[in-house]
Amino acid sequence: MRRYWRIFREFFRTCLVEELEYRSEFVGNLLSSLFGIGIAILTIHIFFYQTNKLGGWVYEDVLLLLGVFNTLQGLIDFALRPNMSRLLQHIRKGTFDYVLTKPIDSMFYVSFRHLVFWRLIDVLLGIALVLYALVQKQYIPSLADVLIFCVTICSSFIIIYSLWMLLMTTAFWVIRMDDLSFVFNSFFETTRFPIGMYRGWLRIALTYVLPAAFITSTPALALLGKWDITAAAASILIAGVFLWLSRRFWRYALRSYTSASS
Template structure:
């Protein structure tokens, strides 16, 4: 673990130096992020012109949920997204050899080698929206709320990472899929709204098969004081199970990898 942390620190440093070479892009990216979150808030307000609740959640609670979604989206775009597309290319071209020959855990390397720092703006905007939602609700989280929120938010990140790795690892066999990331993004978009907004088989799938209900709803509920020890434990356990499965699947997939020298 310590070795991986040292390696990540080097990834962080080198990527930050690269990002600082293009400072002029920051303003444009900031405006783009502000526009995106403004559109998201406008969409929520349009819904609430017709109803008092969305999936059983009042307006302020949905703002908190949307803020958490945006925070997670920023973290995904900061670390995961720039690496997953490169993973597909490395598998297809057989250039994953470059990673496998290094004295470092291959799954860790392909997951965090490239970082896009300006996407952290989305994290800050998301946290700002969370704070605004709490202000609208006139609710001040207790210390217990904040601790449970941090635990469930971290578990959500682990779950997101594990689900995406499980999907992307299928590229070792399904090499003709143009962009597996699009599949994951479509799934992640479902967490933008409370799980109660979905009906029928879709709600069952997003709750029990692909645990989208845990990703944003659980941290939001924790921050709003509606958490329970049972729901927190379930989130942590599910995240741990999926991370373990993604690790096993990655190791199994490497046996099917055909390198550029094969």
């Protein structure tokens, strides 16, 4: 574990040096992130012109949920999105052979080799929106609330990573499937709003088939002091199960990979 932490720090340092060469892009990226979160808040305002609650959540609660969503989206765009698209390119162009020759776990390498630091702006904006929502609600989370929030949001990130990795690993067989990321993005967008606003089969699917209900709602409820130890434990268990499945599927895919030269 210590060895992989050192390798990740080296990835971090290398990517940071690369991005510092283009510091002039920071302002443009900041404005883009501000515009994105502004549109999201405006969308929530439009919803609340027609109702006092959205899926059983009041306005301040939905703002906090949006902050959690934006924080996770920033982490995804910082670490996952830059790498998942490259996996398709590695397999298609045959450069995945070079990944396999490196003295490091291939799944770890393709998951965290490239980092986009300006996307951390979205993480900061998400945290700022969470704090603003708590101030508006006039609620101060307890130490237990913060602890459960940290545990559940880490579980959420692992669930997101595992689901996306499961999806992208299918590229070993369907290498021209360029819209795999679009499928994941469509799923992740459903977590922007309370799960209670969905009805019928869609709500059942997002709760029991694809664990969207645990990704943003559980961490948000934790900060609001409405956490349930059973739900928190379930999010940890689900994260562990999906991580194990993604690892097993990755190993199975490697056995099916025949390399570019064969």
